[in-house]
Amino acid sequence: MLTHQGLRRHLGAALVLACGLGTGGLAQAIEYRSVAAPAILYDAPSEKGKRLFIVAPGTPVEVVVTLDKWIKVRDPGGSITWIERRALAAKRTVQVTAPRAAVRRQASESAPLAFEASKDVVLELTDAPTEGWAKVRHTDGAVGYVRVTEVWGL
Secondary structure, three states: OOOHHHHHHHHHHHHHHHOOHHHOOOOOOOEEEEEOOOEEEEOOOOOOOOEEEEEOOOOEEEEEEEOOOEEEEEOOOOOEEEEEHHHEEOOOEEEEOOOEEEEEOOOOOOOOEEEEEEOOOEEEEOOOOEOOEEEEEOOOOOEEEEEHHHEEOO
16 A cells, blocks of 8 residues: 555656656657558558558558557547558648638738638648648649648648
């Protein structure tokens, strides 16, 4: 049985680890990748695993765990599955989560509209996000800035 002082020590250690202080103060960044071509998502890191569904090319996924040939990912809907490493591209994309995202010509609410993108549209990320905006490119070539709160994959 833990004493009050022992419990405080355990909670303090847990807090240090949760804040990333146990690893030199560096919190691990979330990594996103994009699906290169239509790919099968599995329930286990093996081709013998259950095939769950096929994911569309360009779909951004969050990397959860990396093994040799397999990567455990979270998709925009929140499902956690496994995908073969070779199915992922270096190119980054984001997926619109807002009903309609206004993509502006500059990173400003007052900037003219470049285009609008509907929910679930995938856009190529062309620059790292800054000050709440991400520079993106539509498949038709249109370029602009979208609010980071209106997309998933950053």
